[in-house]
Amino acid sequence: MRKNLNVIAAYSIMMGLIILVGIFQSWNIALSIFNLCLISAVMTMGANIQWGYAGLINFGIMGYTALGGLAAVLISVNPVQEAWSAGGSNILFSLLLIIGMVLAVRYVLKKYEKSKIRTYIIATIIILGIIIIRFVSEPGIEAIEEVDPAKTGFLGGLGLPIIFSWIVGALFAGGLAFVIGKVALGLRADYLAIATLLISEIVIAIIKHEDWLTRGVKNVIGLKRPAPYEVNLQQTDWFINLVEKFNANKLNLISDFAERQAALNQFVIEGSSVFVKLCYSGLFLVVVIILLILTQKALYSPWGRMMRAIRDNEEAANAMGKNVVKQHLLIFVLGSAIVGIAGAMLVTQDGLFTPGSYRPMRYTFLIWVMVIVGGSGNNFGAILGGFAVWFLWIEAAPIGLYLVNLTTAGLDETHALKVHLIESVPYFRFLMMGIGLLLIMRYRPKGILPEKIEIK
């Protein structure tokens, strides 16, 4: 108990802060912060197993998040029959061609020794393949995108409950990570960082512009929900009774019946959105706890010890007969899959998929700030980082506004400088993140909750 005191203290402070937001701002805001904190926590756990356990630097988090989001679309949206009949066969045929191309390349790689000729053969296969695929898919894509472009214009998904997408998102992200890992894991740390950053940009470019698959920048809205809809809740009897019970004290003060009814309605509307958010919180919390248990178990297992050995001294681990390349690939895939889950969760919560909103600042660098600030190598630290940094990211604007008002208190309300500063309040969050990261890196390089290795 005693040695975990700092963990408990840190988490209590964090929860206290969120509760304070609930009391002073509103429970709605507090819960939406809390939900996104949970999603961030999943992302940081993914990044943490790569960076904290194995020392692999992955700046492609944005790409895996977006793939998770794509999974949510492809699983939950109902299939667009017209589009399938218009161009489905072309797309399926192109898919077969891609598989054939990959198999051909694999065959050449296995069959022939490494030589210039082999490289040329592979290049020819790929270039020819791309040209043929373009010819096959082009008419199909055009036909699909012409099917009611204002509403659909894409193939749609499978029409399954969106919860499944959390697993599929993990599979997508893990699959991408497998390919990237095969290609890039041999690179030195900072090159790997750049390569993964660039590859994630390619993923986003594809998601943004392949309208037949993702609707691109036209966005997919109104995804199915695992939680009830506010509008339905507001008309359900048990829910109204529940809200009445909760607010009995306040309602009893009002004697007039009409006024009481109006107040109750207000409470029901507020309560319904809080209730929906609570449903999400519950779902997310389950994911976070399952992942936490699994990652903790892994950390203290022989496998976790091996990963740390590889991280701390690759050559020594290699000499002990550990397959460093294979383990690196494994952990790269695992970590990315977890990020994929988070991506699907994020889209599930928002109910919409907006490829244009995936930006490296928010989905890659911010997650890294979370991992570093929280404490790499320590799962509790990573989760705490997710909570603390996301909390600051949201609350930075009010804090910034307060600071601006405080420092420019002597100035006139219409003073140009004051007006300008108040306009730029949203950017104070970048400043706070940057300064926070720099301070932590300098004075507490292991993060708020540093890695603690105890041999059990």
Add this chain to the structure above:
Amino acid sequence: MDFANAIILLLNYIFVPALTYGSQLALGAIFVTLIYGILRFANFATGDMMSFGTMFTILFTWYLQSVGISLGFLPTALLAIPFAIIFMIGYMLMIDKYVFKYYRVNKSPPVQLAMVSIGVMFVTQAVVRIIIGPSDRRFFDGEKFLIKAGEFKEMTGLNEGLAIKSTQVLTIIVTLILVSSLFWFLNKTKTGKSMRAYSDNEDLALLSGIDPKKIVMTTWVIAGILATIGGALYGLDKSFKPFTYFNNMLPIFAAAIVGGIGNPFGAFLGGYVIAFSEILLTYAYRKFFMYVLPESMEPGGLVQLLSTDYKFAVSFSILVIVLLYRPSGIFKGKVL
């Protein structure tokens, strides 16, 4: 005649824009490569440092314009750049003193320095957006075109016009002057030589009495000059928007690595490799083939290899291919 038209078409839509864009990338890539070669870390704040320098250029341009000073047909920004460079160098040295020095002295691994540069990126981005705002700004004044498309058509009697913007010529000339003086500095002067020695083998360089403090300072000064001029040229040619500058970091990194990181000349050429391949692969060649091929063989579609949406993806794919097959870059830089 048709053949001449085709050539002019390519010049107008591919060669001149790619040469300009390539020069802008090249300056950034040399900046990245110098920091990597001498300070030994990948600087993720590159794009934002360039936007920081450009911001000062814009502020000074506004000041000069408000006082009524201008350069006639040249943009006023040229006059503002030297002042901006001074501020930029001050900023760079300050960052180095308060942030990077600590890690350098402690011999931290390069990854840690890269992380620190992300912190610097956040701060710089915030400062730029707080001072000048996130919106699109144009600060170009003076004569816009050297050759206008219409005039060119009249002059030569061709169907295709060739338009050359003055900013394009300016970019290319300034880049050539800057890069050649940089190479002269690195290859001929004593400080330049010691910088190269330091980049090549730090221990040997220290042993032969080279002062590391001086090397680091010179590097930041050169980096400040490159970042400001590169950023200002890009802003003059297109427009200044902090988010675009942040994104430009990606092709710049690609250029530096393709050219062989740590090798300034490679970075210089890498900029053009990236720019030309981006534009060549995303240009629609339909009109070109209409001029070159006989009428019966005219293509039906746009004859575009990739849609322009994938402009960035092209440079990244090149980077990935280079990393796979020639990890030290086309022009042999540091081996990974």
